Amino acid sequence: MWREASGRWPAWGWALLPAAGALLTASTAPLGAWFLQLPALAVLAWAVGRLAPRRAALAGWLFGLGWLVSSLWWLYISMHDFGGLAPPLAGAAVLLLAAFLSLYLAAAMAAVARWRTGRPVLDVLLYTGAWLLAELARASWFTGFPWAAPGYAHTDGLLAPLAPWVGVYGLTAAAALWGGLLGQGRALWRSSGGRGLVLLAVALPLAAALAPSDFTRPTGQISVSLLQPDVPQDIKFDPNRLAGNMLALREQVLAAPAQLVLTPESVLAVPQSDLDPVYWQSLIAPFTRGDRAVLMGTFLGDNDRGYVNSMLGVSAATVRAGHDYSYGKRHLLPFGEFIPPGFHWFVEMMHIPLADQARGQSQKPFEVGGQRVRPLICYEDLFGEDFADSLVGPQSPTVLANASNLAWFGRWMMQDQHLQFSRMRAMEFQRPLVRSTNTGATAAIDHHGEVTARLPAWTPGRLDVVVEGREGLTPYAAWLARWHLLPLWLAGALCALPALLTRRRRSKPPTQP
Structure with a gap:
């Protein structure tokens, strides 16, 4: 069960988070080791499930910093080699961009810590929805900068058949779901509905692989x-x-x-x-x-x-x-x-x-x-x-x-x-x-x-x-052309809704007889 641990969060825990973010980068090109994405996302889920909201925001920000600096470091070359910026200034510019973009994930992880319920199924769905909403915001707000979205790792691998159905951001959500399941560990398997959620997560890409694959x-x-x-x-x-x-x-x-x-x-x-x-x-x-x-x-x-x-x-x-x-x-x-x-x-x-x-x-x-x-x-x-x-x-x-x-x-x-x-x-x-x-x-x-x-x-x-x-038209192209990214925004909100409603019911004072 996810719960907030008492005592001080260890220093090695903070160091682990940017390293896990860099592991997320390794799952995409050029290394393309898509399976490394799942333990990376599981580490973040495990950490956020044990931290208060402010520290969870810091955890998400550190994870994002490790991920985005390792994904965008080549911007240094354009600014220093061709733009003529001094090395400290070019390096600082890359760091500041990654730090800013990591704020989306920081806010999402703060929300996960704020609304987690202690029920593994609801909390995994909350984590999935938070990741999806954070990536949609990064892709859309301030003209959007969705470089290295986690879903791109799945041009190959088990989740790839979902691409013509849900697109890159849907794949990001599917990966977050798997990472959240892995981060819960045995507690999920023992919980009510936990085995069903695991089976559903496995069945989705399997069903997509078995379904008709040529839509054009x-x-x-x-x-x-x-x-x-x-x-x-x-x-x-x-x-x-x-x-x-x-x-x-x-x-x-x-x-x-x-x-x-x-x-x-x-x-x-x-x-x-x-x-x-x-x-x-x-x-x-x-x-x-x-x-x-x-x-x-x-x-x-x-x-x-x-x-x-x-x-x-x-x-x-x-x-x-x-x-x-x-x-x-x-x-x-x-x-x-x-x-x-x-x-x-x-x-x-x-x-x-x-x-x-x-x-x-x-x-x-x-x-x-x-x-x-x-x-x-x-x-x-x-x-x-x-x-x-x-x-x-x-x-x-x-x-x-x-x-x-x-x-x-x-x-x-x-x-x-x-x-x-x-x-x-x-x-x-x-x-x-x-x-x-x-x-x-x-x-x-x-x-x-x-x-x-x-x-x-x-x-x-x-x-x-x-x-x-x-x-x-693929299924993704059909609904994207008609409704843009709105179905994914709604899917992210619906994933988070059960946990939010459960927390709200718990926070209400008992009715007096």
Whole structure:
């Protein structure tokens, strides 16, 4: 039974919490040891079940700090190596971001300690709901920053079949449920209803694995050339290197043989309005006739309207229509692409080019080769809820295409993390997803989230693949498109409700006869 222990919480207990948080990171890419997530979540459940609310908040915060610092440390590289911040300042910035994001989990664990009942079944459900609500808040509030959500660990493993039913945050809740069960130990098994909850937790992924697994249907195939220029970030915007980079890009584009050529984001480091028209025409000439097309990463706009990180599509159809296809990035990265109020001084210290961008507009998919291609630019593929509504209707995309530039963040970890996020989107919506990146991970992912081809990172190259388009809706896509994340918010609240009602009944004074 969970109960508050008397006496002082041992020092080793506090030290164990950030270590358990780091273990949560090890469950996701690049290590991908998903099973390590369960003991990590169990340690937090065990600790919070023995602490008063204030100390439980500290426990959640320390766990979150260990988890998020170990997941986001590569931000140091962008701020120090490319932004020019002094090492102490860059390190402090990473620590402060992780400390702020950990406040969601701290508040959730304080609520668990405040409302726990001493009944293992109710308390496990309370812990599950608190985790789910904390992650939904982190994903939604202040524009959202859901990097390294625990559910991403389950692109593989026993819980993976749940992805097209409940998505990444539902998987986070399922993992928290298993961790809470493990944290309760024998007390749960001996309690009323405890065995039933254990069996239910095991039965859910088993039922999903045995249920029909294909919710979408094929729409034909398309060949795609995914470019990886491998331009180092420190020379990408260097005026003295632009000409050479542009010529190398043109050679790579013109040599690509596929029906669709996909480049990384901002592969043209010069805004479209400043680009030499002769160069641009030579770049797109092969795609203005026939049945081939290109999606090119560039910046659209001007100083007055603002610049939009965009994918510009050119095909014979767009030439006949008299205008190019364009998709502008809508969900911008804080500090890298838009500056939160009061932080201009911080961004100015790092001299990031085009750091305060305008938001783009939603567009219908880009049609080529009988397929409808939905662009996503870098960070946008963390937010499936942002584009789930585009999956409904006759113009729904049959292929998802991510264009990224991860050269800002060094050689370790970040590329594999982002690839895992893309795998989860493919699993949730059962759409193939292709990725073209500057330095990696350039890859093709099928509609079940399996990586079918990948270029080695940090080498220039081209990945030629054949992709099978898909249409139709998974259960997750259907309810996400209609109700956004509201069903998950309600599920989190319903998990916590039995414990809250039980505590409330206990707190009422007895009725006088």
